[in-house]
Amino acid sequence: MRRIALTVNGVRREAEVEPRLLLVYFLRESLGLTGTNVGCDTSSCGACTVLMDGKSVKSCTVLAVQADGAEITTIEGLASDGQLHPLQEAFRKHHGLQCGYCTPGMIMAGLGLIESGAGMGDEEVRLGLEGNLCRCTGYQNIVEAIQDAAGQMRQATPAGAQGGSE
Amino acid sequence: MTQVAESEAKRWVGGGVLRKEDPELLTGQGRYVDDIALPGMLWLAFVRSPVARADIASIDTAAAKELPGVRAVFTGQELAEEWAAAMPCAWPIADRTMPDEPSADARIPDHWPVAKDRVNFMGEIVAVVVADSREQAADAIEAVEVDYDELPVVTDMMEAITGSAPVIHDSLGTNKAYTWLLTNGDVDKVFAEAPVVVKERYYHPRLIPNAIEPRGVVVQPIPAQGEYTIWSATQIPHILKVLLALTLNISEGKVRVVAPDVGGGFGSKLNVYAEECVALAVARRLGVPVKWTEERSEGYLATIHGRDVIQDMEVAATEEGKTLGFRVKLYADFGAYMQLVTPGIPILGAWLYHGVYEGLAYSFEANGVFTNKTPTDAYRGAGRPEATYAVERVMDALARRVGKDPAEIREMNFIPPFDEAREVLCGLSFDSGNYHATLEKAKQLVGYDRLRSEQQANDGRRNGKLLGVGISTYIEMCGLAPSQILAAVKYGAGGWEAATIRCHPTGKVTVITGTSPHGQGHETTWSQITADALGVDPDDVDVLHGDTAVSALGMDSYGSRSASVGAEALYQAAEKIRAKARTIAAHELEVAEEDLEWKDGKFQVTGAPDRAKTIPEVAFSAWTAHALPAEVEPGLEATAVFDPPNFTFPSGAHICVVEVDPETGSTRIDKYVAVDDCGTVINPMIVDGQVMGGVAQGISEALYEEALYDENGTLLTGNMSTYRVPSAAELPGFTLDRESTPSTTNHLGIKGIGEAGTIASPPAVLNAVADALRYVGVEFIDLPASAERVWRAVQEAAGRAPAERVAEGGGTGAASMTPEEEGGTA
Numbered sequence: 001m002r003r004i005a006l007t008v009n010g011v012r013r014e015a016e017v018e019p020r021l022l023l024v025y026f027l028r029e030s031l032g033l034t035g036t037n038v039g040c041d042t043s044s045c046g047a048c049t050v051l052m053d054g055k056s057v058k059s060c061t062v063l064a065v066q067a068d069g070a071e072i073t074t075i076e077g078l079a080s081d082g083q084l085h086p087l088q089e090a091f092r093k094h095h096g097l098q099c100g101y102c103t104p105g106m107i108m109a110g111l112g113l114i115e116s117g118a119g120m121g122d123e124e125v126r127l128g129l130e131g132n133l134c135r136c137t138g139y140q141n142i143v144e145a146i147q148d149a150a151g152q153m154r155q156a157t158p159a160g161a162q163g164g165s166e
Numbered sequence: 167m168t169q170v171a172e173s174e175a176k177r178w179v180g181g182g183v184l185r186k187e188d189p190e191l192l193t194g195q196g197r198y199v200d201d202i203a204l205p206g207m208l209w210l211a212f213v214r215s216p217v218a219r220a221d222i223a224s225i226d227t228a229a230a231k232e233l234p235g236v237r238a239v240f241t242g243q244e245l246a247e248e249w250a251a252a253m254p255c256a257w258p259i260a261d262r263t264m265p266d267e268p269s270a271d272a273r274i275p276d277h278w279p280v281a282k283d284r285v286n287f288m289g290e291i292v293a294v295v296v297a298d299s300r301e302q303a304a305d306a307i308e309a310v311e312v313d314y315d316e317l318p319v320v321t322d323m324m325e326a327i328t329g330s331a332p333v334i335h336d337s338l339g340t341n342k343a344y345t346w347l348l349t350n351g352d353v354d355k356v357f358a359e360a361p362v363v364v365k366e367r368y369y370h371p372r373l374i375p376n377a378i379e380p381r382g383v384v385v386q387p388i389p390a391q392g393e394y395t396i397w398s399a400t401q402i403p404h405i406l407k408v409l410l411a412l413t414l415n416i417s418e419g420k421v422r423v424v425a426p427d428v429g430g431g432f433g434s435k436l437n438v439y440a441e442e443c444v445a446l447a448v449a450r451r452l453g454v455p456v457k458w459t460e461e462r463s464e465g466y467l468a469t470i471h472g473r474d475v476i477q478d479m480e481v482a483a484t485e486e487g488k489t490l491g492f493r494v495k496l497y498a499d500f501g502a503y504m505q506l507v508t509p510g511i512p513i514l515g516a517w518l519y520h521g522v523y524e525g526l527a528y529s530f531e532a533n534g535v536f537t538n539k540t541p542t543d544a545y546r547g548a549g550r551p552e553a554t555y556a557v558e559r560v561m562d563a564l565a566r567r568v569g570k571d572p573a574e575i576r577e578m579n580f581i582p583p584f585d586e587a588r589e590v591l592c593g594l595s596f597d598s599g600n601y602h603a604t605l606e607k608a609k610q611l612v613g614y615d616r617l618r619s620e621q622q623a624n625d626g627r628r629n630g631k632l633l634g635v636g637i638s639t640y641i642e643m644c645g646l647a648p649s650q651i652l653a654a655v656k657y658g659a660g661g662w663e664a665a666t667i668r669c670h671p672t673g674k675v676t677v678i679t680g681t682s683p684h685g686q687g688h689e690t691t692w693s694q695i696t697a698d699a700l701g702v703d704p705d706d707v708d709v710l711h712g713d714t715a716v717s718a719l720g721m722d723s724y725g726s727r728s729a730s731v732g733a734e735a736l737y738q739a740a741e742k743i744r745a746k747a748r749t750i751a752a753h754e755l756e757v758a759e760e761d762l763e764w765k766d767g768k769f770q771v772t773g774a775p776d777r778a779k780t781i782p783e784v785a786f787s788a789w790t791a792h793a794l795p796a797e798v799e800p801g802l803e804a805t806a807v808f809d810p811p812n813f814t815f816p817s818g819a820h821i822c823v824v825e826v827d828p829e830t831g832s833t834r835i836d837k838y839v840a841v842d843d844c845g846t847v848i849n850p851m852i853v854d855g856q857v858m859g860g861v862a863q864g865i866s867e868a869l870y871e872e873a874l875y876d877e878n879g880t881l882l883t884g885n886m887s888t889y890r891v892p893s894a895a896e897l898p899g900f901t902l903d904r905e906s907t908p909s910t911t912n913h914l915g916i917k918g919i920g921e922a923g924t925i926a927s928p929p930a931v932l933n934a935v936a937d938a939l940r941y942v943g944v945e946f947i948d949l950p951a952s953a954e955r956v957w958r959a960v961q962e963a964a965g966r967a968p969a970e971r972v973a974e975g976g977g978t979g980a981a982s983m984t985p986e987e988e989g990g991t992a
Binding site: 034036088136141 | 184187188189190193194196197198201203301376377378379380427428429430432459463685686851852854855858861862863885886891892893895897899900923
């Protein structure tokens, strides 16, 4: 067992974990944060995507011990005071979800993409989401939701707009 | 609730209402089966056969039982007494080689949840491990020693039904599950005398459904009562309850099935699975809660596959291309066993092989075949994508044969517009349709004539790529299903759907539906319908579903049935509510019932609209029961069960524009236009979402997906990195529009939209790819038009055809091609 300490959604967490424990199961089963889903066993689907130190990672491909000292944001950490995050709002407005299972990972991947300052053209967003699979929506509404939210978020915080195309 | 279209504020049906389901799903508060953890819960893991066919010589579980955390290991023999029956097949189709002839018994092999002495496909369960944790259970399955005596394997469905192939199920004596025939008209005569007959063979690949949520099940027993609650990632909690009760001999009243949030289904969760049976059996045996969560690669073997059908499709026509007859003979690879509705899948397409076209004669023959593979069953569209693919491809082949444009060949053969149910060539009655209107709109949207001109002007080239345009004017048979027709085709249940409306004294309304949504947004759309029907706000309506303890009656969600059958049941329940409310309102307003009119969402006295009663007001009166009219029971609640008089027949026109790179074989979709007619639209946002998702799945089927086995019955595409589920990067944007001819099968005019995109799109894409490849002399291309397949076809055509042939091709309907059937049946 190894002792780890990390920050999850702004809360400091310490735990004894098996070295083989994946971050996604640490989040889901040790912390009860079941919003992050598991959709495959080959790191193909991206349903388990979370932010680790601000970058999107597939939490099925990260060991819990690798997250020692890191700052993790999961889908549960986005809405605050009952207000949806602009990206969550955009997913709702653009009908970017149906069954909802890929949605937490898709939103975290989209957030990582927006915050990386990537361009927000159709092709750029689609390529940026390459690691996240959705079987329900056909992606178009997801792409539009991310573009819409990026516009709002970058307007709200111009500092985050570097590198983004209009 | 947010109403997008301000102008429709008073009428919720048809408005783009945002989904009620979303807030929890967007914040990680969705509750899927794998999110459930119960005190004392044990984990299951399954030992699965690594070979496709073998006798089980021995199983040694001793070492596994010694591992930390392992509580039990059970083999098939050790669980045998748990089963009152083998796993259920609800659609036992038997031979029917003469129309309407009473048939023999269906050939259904025994399929036990855990194999007793023989395995018949890679992945079949041979033992189950029960342990304290997920990891301990997973570790322990490695320690179970199984000796297999391998047997000859059958993987090719055509070889399976030749004399030399080993018979998979000794008790059946054959690998052919059935031959089933449907004809109308003098087929032989029409085909013998027709001046033009075009025949092609199509292979619809085996597909892996890939709902992004893997399957899972949790069972909580109350041993002293013999009661069981089963949470399952299922589309069919009601059907599952009945069949688990029968399979495990448990009183049905003691079984509760809950489908919590379910992460997509596409037919793959429309089943009774071995793991559900075993979880229930182990919970009963041990008296503790148990849980199993499917791993994705495990699911590739254990969850049903779809399609896998060879089709010999023929159309008979005049010299001008007027269609005279349609004839198909198909072979469907069912895999090793019959799952819940495996035998019925080809039959769901039996009436659709003339598409939206007229003719004089019709013949459909389906042959079901056993092989040593994962069973196939319903995958989005189920039987109808196969039919649509065959019809729409052969119509293009006919167009080429007679030198007509693919749009023209369709327009000259369409069933004319109709708004009352009318009998068509297959013998069924279509509910309504206007096939000209959808095609015309799609042509306008895509710029059809301009694209054809561009092809002609540039010899099919655009920026070094080959430009192709493909049409699919599809029809589907949805709204499953009229119970009497189901009886005629041997389905083991009815096709009705139920809804209950409960009007509370607080003014709130609870709707209980027998449908079981898994992404389709019924909580939203059912609220819209209820709001219109009862004059309440959608936010005051709560929709309950997916729990057999809450919703007693239901037939669940599949076959694009929920809105056309389930929402109609809701509408009829609302009618009952209004009828009772009218009686109470008239009594309270001291007028005759006939003097009340339902207007602006309330009962108004005719000529005195100020004197009115709303449904919430009446609900309160009905609850207090202080002054009800004589013989009126307290309470305002109604249940309706709707058995549809007919199917519904959504239709539409999809046009795909592709650019194919002849150097690499890769296809880029330049534009995809879908014009669908699903009758009345309850929520356009949700309908568009269904179309886009369906089209994406169909495009994926057309260009990427194919489950492959080797000759030993080993699944080669055994995980998500070897079986290609496309991401946003591989798929195009879509241009959508609609026509609406209301269905005549239900009051609301709804036809259904859940499967349309998947049914329509594969032939649109393949016709486009084939259209592009004509310019380099490729005569035939089939599913999936992967880069490799296209590249090979281009190379083969280049090797076979001289370069000048490429130059002389070009132009729509180039008549220089070899007859299509040679390309197809080679």
